[in-house]
Amino acid sequence: MADVTIIGAGVAGLWAAHALSQRGITPRLIDRHGAPGAHGCSWWAGGMLAPFCEGATSEPAVIAHGQRAASDWAGVTEVTQNGSLVVALARDRAELDRFARRTSGHDRIGGAALADLEPDLATAGREALLFGTEAHLSPRRALADLVAALAVKGITIEQAEATPDDIPGTVIDCRGLAANLPGLRGVRGEMVMLRTPDVTLARPVRLLHPRHPLYIVPRGDGVFMLGATQIESAAPGPVTARALLELLSAAYALHPAFAEAQVIETGADLRPAFADHVPRVIRRGRVLHLNGLFRHGYLMAPALARQAADYLETGTKGDLFHED
Numbered sequence: 001m002a003d004v005t006i007i008g009a010g011v012a013g014l015w016a017a018h019a020l021s022q023r024g025i026t027p028r029l030i031d032r033h034g035a036p037g038a039h040g041c042s043w044w045a046g047g048m049l050a051p052f053c054e055g056a057t058s059e060p061a062v063i064a065h066g067q068r069a070a071s072d073w074a075g076v077t078e079v080t081q082n083g084s085l086v087v088a089l090a091r092d093r094a095e096l097d098r099f100a101r102r103t104s105g106h107d108r109i110g111g112a113a114l115a116d117l118e119p120d121l122a123t124a125g126r127e128a129l130l131f132g133t134e135a136h137l138s139p140r141r142a143l144a145d146l147v148a149a150l151a152v153k154g155i156t157i158e159q160a161e162a163t164p165d166d167i168p169g170t171v172i173d174c175r176g177l178a179a180n181l182p183g184l185r186g187v188r189g190e191m192v193m194l195r196t197p198d199v200t201l202a203r204p205v206r207l208l209h210p211r212h213p214l215y216i217v218p219r220g221d222g223v224f225m226l227g228a229t230q231i232e233s234a235a236p237g238p239v240t241a242r243a244l245l246e247l248l249s250a251a252y253a254l255h256p257a258f259a260e261a262q263v264i265e266t267g268a269d270l271r272p273a274f275a276d277h278v279p280r281v282i283r284r285g286r287v288l289h290l291n292g293l294f295r296h297g298y299l300m301a302p303a304l305a306r307q308a309a310d311y312l313e314t315g316t317k318g319d320l321f322h323e324d
């Protein structure tokens, strides 16, 4: 525990450093780009802490660990705990029924209740699922707040390229997709940032759409993050025209005022994922790999980091722990 180096300062590496610092350990933290930025997957996230919604397509471990994420993050950054909403267009009501059957932690609301929560979304006959305990945060602010919390403990990010073989002692490898682990693949995600004064939302909203499911996360000051495509491709590069068309059409279907919004940013990156989409702590000798965060980087990094720190401190192997 005295000599720990973390490679990678995305959400996984920063949380690993934070978890160790809470136990009195001061790890070395290295990233080839220095501070978090557009080079890392963590930069492009929506920041939804939505374990129950994610439960529609995720393993039980994600739902169970994800429920602690909002309180973990609240220790380092601002977390908005307004719940999240899932809506469908009237013609797609069957999608809402199906989503409700596959998830828990929600109340079905319509009419007056929806108008109270999100007046801009209340249209005739529209129903929604309210996941009242879910939360969201602003990912870039959260990364900056984590970096600042680490600096207070004397941990700064050294800008250097490294692999575990280059470094003696215990290494925590948080290089994301660059770690190139067996079974790890990239799942492309694309996002768009819009600005409009004509729509107000207090919480993330998912639109269930048979072809183009969408979520919108309010960032404040009329800024909205629209996400995200999920494409089985490890092709890097900017957002495609098709992704833009799909995301913008879905946003327009949710609220026509999005058609007049300014497009202020687009982005794309590859989510590191294992086949079951559950992140892992993998031990290989003196190296712990924290990887496979897929679309749950912000939801699962605190739990993953905790299990890595538990293992290093006491030898405890949690349910996300694997040995190679």
Ligand SMILES: Cc1cc2nc3c(=O)[nH]c(=O)nc-3n(C[C@H](O)[C@H](O)[C@H](O)COP(=O)(O)OP(=O)(O)OC[C@H]3O[C@@H](n4cnc5c(N)ncnc54)[C@H](O)[C@@H]3O)c2cc1C
Pocket (backbone or CB within 6 Å): 007, 008, 009, 010, 011, 012, 013, 030, 031, 032, 033, 036, 039, 040, 041, 042, 043, 044, 045, 046, 047, 048, 049, 160, 161, 162, 163, 174, 175, 176, 177, 178, 179, 188, 189, 190, 191, 227, 228, 229, 268, 269, 270, 271, 272, 290, 291, 292, 293, 294, 295, 296, 297, 298, 299, 300
């Ligand atoms: C569009 C989109 C939306 C998303 N929305 C959400 C969401 O709402 N909620 C959620 O929980 N998750 C979301 N995610 C998923 C989340 O962003 C990822 O799971 C997470 O960012 C993965 O984090 P990471 O730290 O493993 O990887 P990264 O953030 O990619 O960090 C890896 C770091 O390692 C560094 N590195 C790589 N190789 C080396 C080397 N050789 N030497 C030194 N440093 C190196 C890189 O520079 C980088 O900084 C989203 C992802 C996308 C793309």
